[in-house]
Amino acid sequence: xxxxxxxxxxxxxxxxxxxxxxxxxxxxxxxxxxxxxxxxxxxxxxxxxxxxxxxxxxxxxxxxxxxxxxxxxxxxxxxxxxxxxxxxxxxxxxxxxxxxxxxxxxxxxxxxxxxxxxxxxxxxxxxxxxxxxxxxxxxxxxxxxxxxxxxxxxxxxxxxxxxxxxxxxxxxxxxxxxxxxxxxxxxxxxxxxxxxxxxxxxxxxxxxxxxxxxxxxxxxxxxxxxxxxxxxxxxxxxxxxxxxxxxxxxxxxxxxxxxxxxxxxxxxxxxxxxxxxxxxxxxxxxxxxxxxxxxxxxxxxxxxxxxxxxxxxxxxxxxxxxxxxxxxxxxxxxxxxxxxxxxxxxxxxxxxxxxxxxxxxxxxxxxxxxxxxxxxxxxxxxxxxxxxxxxxxxxxxxxxxxxxxxxxxxxxx
Amino acid sequence: xxxxxxxxxxxxxxxxxxxxxxxxxxxxxxxxxxxxxxxxxxxxxxxxxxxxxxxxxxxxxxxxxxxxxxxxxxxxxxxxxxxxxxxxxxxxxxxxxxxxxxxxxxxxxxxxxxxxxxxxxxxxxxxxxxxxxxxxxxxxxxxxxxxxxxxxxxxxxxxxxxxxxxxxxxxxxxxxxxxxxxxxxxxxxxxxxxxxxxxxxxxxxxxxxxxxxxxxxxxxxxxxxxxxxxxxxxxxxxxxxxxxxxxxxxxxxxxxxxxxxxxxxxxxxxxxxxxxxxxxxxxxxxxxxxxxxxxxxxxxxxxxxxxxxxxxxxxxxxxxxxxxxxxxxxxxxxxxxxxxxxxxxxxxxxxxxxxxxxxxxxxxxxxxxxxxxxxxxxxxxxxxxxxxxxxxxxxxxxxxxxxxxxxxxxxxxxxxxxxxxxxxxxxxxxxxxxxxxxxxxxxxxxx
Numbered sequence: 001x002x003x004x005x006x007x008x009x010x011x012x013x014x015x016x017x018x019x020x021x022x023x024x025x026x027x028x029x030x031x032x033x034x035x036x037x038x039x040x041x042x043x044x045x046x047x048x049x050x051x052x053x054x055x056x057x058x059x060x061x062x063x064x065x066x067x068x069x070x071x072x073x074x075x076x077x078x079x080x081x082x083x084x085x086x087x088x089x090x091x092x093x094x095x096x097x098x099x100x101x102x103x104x105x106x107x108x109x110x111x112x113x114x115x116x117x118x119x120x121x122x123x124x125x126x127x128x129x130x131x132x133x134x135x136x137x138x139x140x141x142x143x144x145x146x147x148x149x150x151x152x153x154x155x156x157x158x159x160x161x162x163x164x165x166x167x168x169x170x171x172x173x174x175x176x177x178x179x180x181x182x183x184x185x186x187x188x189x190x191x192x193x194x195x196x197x198x199x200x201x202x203x204x205x206x207x208x209x210x211x212x213x214x215x216x217x218x219x220x221x222x223x224x225x226x227x228x229x230x231x232x233x234x235x236x237x238x239x240x241x242x243x244x245x246x247x248x249x250x251x252x253x254x255x256x257x258x259x260x261x262x263x264x265x266x267x268x269x270x271x272x273x274x275x276x277x278x279x280x281x282x283x284x285x286x287x288x289x290x291x292x293x294x295x296x297x298x299x300x301x302x303x304x305x306x307x308x309x310x311x312x313x314x315x316x317x318x319x320x321x322x323x324x325x326x327x328x329x330x331x332x333x334x335x336x337x338x339x340x341x342x343x344x345x346x347x348x349x350x351x352x353x354x355x356x357x358x359x360x361x362x363x364x365x366x367x368x369x370x371x372x373x374x375x376x377x378x379x380x381x382x383x384x385x386x387x388x389x390x391x392x393x394x395x396x397x398x399x400x401x402x403x404x405x406x407x408x409x410x411x412x413x
Numbered sequence: 414x415x416x417x418x419x420x421x422x423x424x425x426x427x428x429x430x431x432x433x434x435x436x437x438x439x440x441x442x443x444x445x446x447x448x449x450x451x452x453x454x455x456x457x458x459x460x461x462x463x464x465x466x467x468x469x470x471x472x473x474x475x476x477x478x479x480x481x482x483x484x485x486x487x488x489x490x491x492x493x494x495x496x497x498x499x500x501x502x503x504x505x506x507x508x509x510x511x512x513x514x515x516x517x518x519x520x521x522x523x524x525x526x527x528x529x530x531x532x533x534x535x536x537x538x539x540x541x542x543x544x545x546x547x548x549x550x551x552x553x554x555x556x557x558x559x560x561x562x563x564x565x566x567x568x569x570x571x572x573x574x575x576x577x578x579x580x581x582x583x584x585x586x587x588x589x590x591x592x593x594x595x596x597x598x599x600x601x602x603x604x605x606x607x608x609x610x611x612x613x614x615x616x617x618x619x620x621x622x623x624x625x626x627x628x629x630x631x632x633x634x635x636x637x638x639x640x641x642x643x644x645x646x647x648x649x650x651x652x653x654x655x656x657x658x659x660x661x662x663x664x665x666x667x668x669x670x671x672x673x674x675x676x677x678x679x680x681x682x683x684x685x686x687x688x689x690x691x692x693x694x695x696x697x698x699x700x701x702x703x704x705x706x707x708x709x710x711x712x713x714x715x716x717x718x719x720x721x722x723x724x725x726x727x728x729x730x731x732x733x734x735x736x737x738x739x740x741x742x743x744x745x746x747x748x749x750x751x752x753x754x755x756x757x758x759x760x761x762x763x764x765x766x767x768x769x770x771x772x773x774x775x776x777x778x779x780x781x782x783x784x785x786x787x788x789x790x791x792x793x794x795x796x797x798x799x800x801x802x803x804x805x806x807x808x809x810x811x812x813x814x815x816x817x818x819x820x821x822x823x824x825x826x827x828x829x830x831x832x833x834x835x836x837x838x839x840x841x842x843x844x845x846x847x848x849x850x851x852x853x854x855x856x857x858x859x860x
Contacts, residue, residue: 007451008782009427045418049710052700057768058423059775078775083421094416110713117668118716118736124563182427198415228666230563231556261505262484263496272492275549280557304556330497337503341521344453348783 001178001357001367002185005350011181013085014074014354015093016362018176019169021149022068022142022208022291027156030112030149033066034157035165037108039073040064044095048104051088058084061351068143069290070362076351079182083191089177090195093170097163105159116148124229125403132237135221135399136295142211143292171202178358178367181350211292213239216397224402231278232308233301235401236315239293240286240392244364246376250388251286251296253380256335257327258318259284259298263334265321266300270314276306277314290363296392308402322389327382336378343374429778431804432787435622439631441638442613445795447787448622455620456520456784457530459537459634460792462643463515463609465587466727473582474554474589475601476515479610480508482550482602483517486541495536504529506536512587512725513645513796515609520785523624530616531633537610538637544599551597558591565671565736568662569837572858573673576660576833577730583649612640615795619787649728651677653831657853661844662837662860670742670838672718674749675732676828681724681797687810688822689722694769695761695819696720696752696827697733701768703752704733714738714745720753722826726797731827739839743846746836750829750852757827760820769819774811777804 021032042048055062055075062075075085120126130146137143177196179188216239241247259266260283271279281301287294298319302311346352360370432447449455468475484499484506486492499506504521517537521529561567571586578584585593616634618625653676664671679685690698697704697720708718718735733753737745761769781787781804794803834852836843848855 007449008778009429010778010782044416045420049701049706053768054420056699056701056772059771059779061776061779076779078426078778080424080426083424087417087421091416107710107713111709111716114669114714114736114738115716117738122565122667122669122736124560195417200415228563230560261496261500263493263500268493268496278556278560279553281560301560303553330501334497334500337501338505339503341454341503344522345520345783345785348452348454348785350782 001176001361002183002188003178003180003353003357004183004185005180005353006182008350009079009182010076010350011079011082011179011183012074012076012350012354013082013089014072014178014180014351014358015089016176016358017071017170018174018362019071020067020069021145021147022211023169024145027153028161029145029153030147031153031157031161031165032071033147033149034108034112034154035162036064036066036071037112038100038104038162039092039096041104041108042099043092044098045091046088051092054084054088060085066147068147072355072358074351074355076349082179082183082188086191086195090199093172093175093196094199096166096170100159100163102159105157105162109154109157113151113154116151120148124227125233128235128401128403131223131225131401132235132295132297132399135223135401136237136239137292140209141213141292142209143289168202169205171205172196172199173201174205176358176361178354178361180354180357208291213293216293216392216394218396220396220398220400222400224404226404226406229403229405231301231405232311233281233299233403234308234312234315236298236319237295237399237401238392238397240296240388241293243288243290243294247388247391248286248294249376250380250384251392253332253335253339253377254322254385254388255284255286255296256338257331257385258322260335260338265318266298269318270300274314276303276311277301278303308404312400312402316395319393322393323386327385332382339377340374429805429808432619434791434801435627437627437631439628440613440635442616442631442635444616444618444627444631444634445791446618446622446625446627447791449619449784449787450621450623452621452784453522454520454784455523455526455618455625456518456788457526457533457630458516458518458617458788458792459533459614460617460795461515461610461612461614462645463605464513465510466512466582467605467609468582469601470582471593472597472601473585474594475597475605476510477588478547478551478554478594478597479602479605480510480515481554482542482547483508483536483540485546485550486543487535488539488541489535495532499529499532502529506533510588512727516792518788523621526620526625527629527633530630534634534636540606542603542606547599547602551594555591555595558588558594562591565664565667565669565837568858568860569671569673569835572660572662572860573675573732573833573835576658576835577675577677578728583728611638612642613638617788617791617795619784619791645726647727648680648682651728653677653828655831657830657832657834659834659836659847659853659855660858661840661847661855662835662858663840664837665839665841667837667839668739669736670739670836670843672735672737672746672749673732673835674832675730676831676833678722678729678731678826679724680727680729683724683729685822685826686724687807688814688818689826691766691769691773691811691814691819692756692761692823692826693721693731694773695765696756696823699768699772703756704749707748707752708735708737708745712741712745712748714741718749739842742836742838742843743850746834746852747850753827753829756823757829760823761816763816766814766816766819770811770814774808777808
């Protein structure tokens, strides 16, 4: 896909591979993400360390991310280097395996373990997402385990597994290539043909394990963690609807009404209002996963001296109010105005535009469907929000994760 | 082989331009705007000479408490009505405080920017600042700082700052610490507002100027203001110690050690700005930098390591920052010192500099696509008194910098023998090895 925009002399090349941590079998958690790291370590015509050097050394920014649904790779370059970016991406799509070595795997395994320490283990509340997934999705469900994986599985990763992983999933028929920015469509199509055209498709790519769920959970789940955290914090979470559905559009508007900004119900009632929650650490948001009912996460951190039970009661009351107190016109238009700005902001870079188009083509089979998202948010009614809350936010389907500070020994004055 | 073996060449580059800059003087202030035709969103920043450097000793964090109090209601409406009015435009305020300035940013769809700037000005110029609200915001800020300080990093940052800048405002954290914020009074906040937030300042705008009315935006921002622009003081005197010092910040049970290695360096106006930036890019800026290559890609000690100069109006400092696995704390430090040493002694190579030059130059396009990025670039021009053609000229300077110039900057502005090395980690696990490594005297942080 090409989205031409000549306003800046830059171009983004973005690839969505339809493989994420939801494809990982038991014992191989974290493999899709560790594999993403290996994609930067050289391929048949690109020496180790050369990929980064060629992109940055020609003025570009680059990165990649892995989530439960998919893996994406992207670089934004001054537009005269478009062809270089396409060549690099084709080389690692079609020619990674011969360049993979045990030394590279061992090094990147350590890097990923450090990433796990830095992002999840060494920060207060850092493992909340890992715990929430296990509480939200049953064992065996593709979203049950986190993308970062377990240290144990990472340690067991073998080189052959990764070679097989690449041959299985890194195929042109499992990938969407999007170019946005300072380039003509016909030029890009010709270059794509030149560099990717001869890569053979892979037959019979296995789908991820089935993610079907019969609806929201029917019994509540609860976990309380005592850890080195500075204040009690609560996460409430529910499975809602898959991203891209009408139901999830209502959840997106609901999350904004409930917990985005100073005008949201949570802020107004618990940070202001009752003043039991810290104003910098209260909010709610959906995690936009498309292959099963996606989570809504609601979080608040207790103010000094506030009992965690009082905070939980306050949160439950505000969440419950979405069913019992109809959403007002002011609340609805506030949420829609914020979502409108956020939408245009997400598309204001060539990188954001390419990624969004890649998402819609990969997940819904048609990039043109991107044009419906904002209008569908704007079409959500107060009744839709109430209905979404009544369906998804029942107390009996709730996951409650609570962090409590460790008892400290008495300190001398 | 189905792949194309030959790396493609470079296409034709478009000439680099920065958006056209326009200026309007109105109501005692100046609007400086960049034209971005066709953009749906527009961004504005009201920038005031009200940085943290104006705060009184022991009351560090006053400006931050003020920034966070602005949305607690205005003379015209209470906080709930204010939030609804502003967020109803799809806009949110982003107030921020740095050493040299106090900024309030706002972005909105182009047709709504004027209303958003009016509301921003209402909060900045006529906040309610009820005593009970200010005290509550202050207490919340103390709690928020404690939350922040429970993360790895902030205590190490504060320790390094205190060691490099000593007593006085610049030796204390930018946003204060829990004790100094707790000491802030309502009068401190009111006095800071009175002294610094009622002067006109500068309004920066990035957006489609065919639609935006700059005079109206300026009237909204500067209405009811008075007073002169503040004339800033000159750079601080500075020197680098002739020996190294290791300061240990205990974080029991930490699975990583947070490293902050630094020394003082020249302020932003230094003529060495470009070669210093390029030297730091080779050492620790790019992904393929010497530090990231060795410590991450070869040794696997870290998820990432960065080295950079930070330069404000009155001071600068060099810093290397990383989180490394606890067990390899000392080897990681030794290797890091080795790379700093080597860069200072032997300079950079042409191959490395080629990457640094092109990357820094290219980033001036890649990182400047949005109204938010452009308005930020305008603020740099204003803060440091740089000309309108600064970015095209900076790009040229990057591309023309020679190995000799960059190596000379590395030789003059890196001081591996005078570094302060702050290590925040599990002291019980790393102290003995740190002492035995003989890097420098090992002290315990008083934090």
